[in-house]
Amino acid sequence: MAEAAMGGRKHTFRTVAEAFIRMKSPEWSNDKHAQQWTNTLATYAFPKLGDLPIESIDSQHVLSVLQPVWTTKLETARRLQQRVALVMGYAIASRLREGPNPGTWKGNLEFALTSHKKMKAKNPDVVKHHEAWPWAEMGAFVAELHTRVAQSARALEFTIYTCARTNNIIEAEWSEIDLDAAVWTIPAAKMKARKEHRVPLSRQALTVLKGQRGVDERYVFATAKCKPLSNMAMLTLLERMGHVGLTVHGFRSSFRDWVSESTDIDPISADPVAAEVALAHVQGDATERAYQRGDMFAKRVKQMQTWGDYCATPPKVAKLRRKVAA
The missing domain is CATH 1.10.443 (hpI Integrase; Chain A)
Known part of the structure; x- marks a missing residue:
């Protein structure tokens, strides 16, 4: 499955992510969705996780990617967390590493990151997802x-x-x-x-x-x-x-x-x-x-x-x- 998709290459976060995107692309209605996935991971995740062996990645690695943007780019951070979690889930399902998934929110990252939902409830203006030029x-x-x-x-x-x-x-x-x-x-x-x-x-x-x-x-x-x-x-x-x-x-x-x-x-x-x-x-x-x-x-x-x-x-x-x- 994932072994064949990666052609026997070293199982890094980058190679697993690329295999996951290729596997999922046929079900995405918009061809640009795959590019958006790649751009998000390449911009925020690959610099820190890209060359790490997939089996060595833990929650601290994931936090190092999320923390710089978590309270300043809420929408970007949310998508980034979900995408990292899906890549790690794919690795676990493909038996390229053992669980638990270090990218999941419930029972894991929720204890180390501020809740976006509570941030917005306390201050609706804490972030403007699409800030406009006057x-x-x-x-x-x-x-x-x-x-x-x-x-x-x-x-x-x-x-x-x-x-x-x-x-x-x-x-x-x-x-x-x-x-x-x-x-x-x-x-x-x-x-x-x-x-x-x-x-x-x-x-x-x-x-x-x-x-x-x-x-x-x-x-x-x-x-x-x-x-x-x-x-x-x-x-x-x-x-x-x-x-x-x-x-x-x-x-x-x-x-x-x-x-x-x-x-x-x-x-x-x-x-x-x-x-x-x-x-x-x-x-x-x-x-x-x-x-x-x-x-x-x-x-x-x-x-x-x-x-x-x-x-x-x-x-x-x-x-x-x-x-x-x-």
């Missing part, structure tokens, strides 16, 4: 983004103009985009709700796309090896820019806050229902959704263009704020 300062951020030439910078700019999720951006293909009609049609298979989603392309978004012509035949945003960008590329860019604490997903919140709070936009652009559709959020119960067959595309064309114009407005602040690590 919408009133979007012009300043986009202006700074224009000074960057990396593919990740163009992808992030396109993310801001389209309000799309990270996976949709890095998986965007030219075949999905109609430049003449100014629309990006994301297939249902790529959407979280498994429903086709049309994205109106503002003039600013089209400018980004036109600048991407010739980079890759298939993917809009690609690496030098003609592969999609890593799902960590834009987050890494934010960290390099000095914006610690921001997330890519948070720019979707920036857009939503702009719709709700700005007093300088027209009624169509300020339509909250259209904004929810733009974000591809599922609205209401099954009965309510049955009556909402349209996607409010005409309204959203106006809304996304107003948003694009707003983001492209020259900054009104002299310096961008910098998020600093706690």
Whole structure:
């Protein structure tokens, strides 16, 4: 089983994790799930556990991976703990080591780490999973983004103009985009709700796309090896820019806050229902959704263009704020 999957190689945490991911990949509906697993483990677990023999890993090793992020990156830490536990469980089931599982929470890590549930109950603002850039300062951020030439910078700019999720951006293909009609049609298979989603392309978004012509035949945003960008590329860019604490997903919140709070936009652009559709959020119960067959595309064309114009407005602040690590 695991022996064959690893081709007789040394049983380290890294090789066992890679075998587990290969074994599980066929059941994951999204092809990027395997990449997310690999990125999470490569970023946080492999530096400390990767080359250790799988049978020698104990709870202290796992804690050395989790403690640096446990109270500062709650969602990342939670997924990391679960993934380490699953890899260790796979090793035990494959008889590559004996139990108990050093990655499990109940009866093990719960005695050495703070409870996220209790942290949130005591202070709901203890963490913002998708911290957003203030919408009133979007012009300043986009202006700074224009000074960057990396593919990740163009992808992030396109993310801001389209309000799309990270996976949709890095998986965007030219075949999905109609430049003449100014629309990006994301297939249902790529959407979280498994429903086709049309994205109106503002003039600013089209400018980004036109600048991407010739980079890759298939993917809009690609690496030098003609592969999609890593799902960590834009987050890494934010960290390099000095914006610690921001997330890519948070720019979707920036857009939503702009719709709700700005007093300088027209009624169509300020339509909250259209904004929810733009974000591809599922609205209401099954009965309510049955009556909402349209996607409010005409309204959203106006809304996304107003948003694009707003983001492209020259900054009104002299310096961008910098998020600093706690």
